[in-house]
Amino acid sequence: MTDFSFSATAECDLCGAYLSASDEECDHDGKPVDKHVFRRLGEGRESLTGVRCTPRQKWYKLEEKIGEDWIAYEYLGTKDHVNSMLDGSFWDGIEDLPKIAMSVDAPSDVGEDES
Numbered sequence: 363m364t365d366f367s368f369s370a371t372a373e374c375d376l377c378g379a380y381l382s383a384s385d386e387e388c389d390h391d392g393k394p395v396d397k398h399v400f401r402r403l404g405e406g407r408e409s410l411t412g413v414r415c416t417p418r419q420k421w422y423k424l425e426e427k428i429g430e431d432w433i434a435y436e437y438l439g440t441k442d443h444v445n446s447m448l449d450g451s452f453w454d455g456i457e458d459l460p461k462i463a464m465s466v467d468a469p470s471d472v473g474e475d476e477s
């Protein structure tokens with residue numbers, strides 16, 4: 363990792379909060395950090411991807427990971443939630459799981475802060 367000790371602020375990688383120093387402890391504003399699972403529209407297990415962060419930050423992290431194709435993904439829930447759905451007998455597989463949100467539900471500034 364590069365040491366940015368001379369910079370005034372740093373951004374928490376998990377919740378996006380601005381910190382006064384890069385080594386400052388972040389409490390993520392009390393928000394839980396989970397693994398959030400996304401599926402590409404109409405696809406199955408091979409399209410799954412996950413990001414670890416707070417709920418609010420998940421679309422930003424997805425865009426960071428996938429690039430502009432993030433728009434083709436839908437949110438299935440936390441990894442625990444997805445696993446518990448798969449453990450039940452109600453759903454046949456990943457492609458049958460109901461989505462919780464689509465990319466149109468994401469904050470409008472996702473992907474617009476490229477520097």
Ligand SMILES: [Zn+2]
Pocket residue numbers: 374375376377378379388389390391
């Ligand atoms: Zn944080």
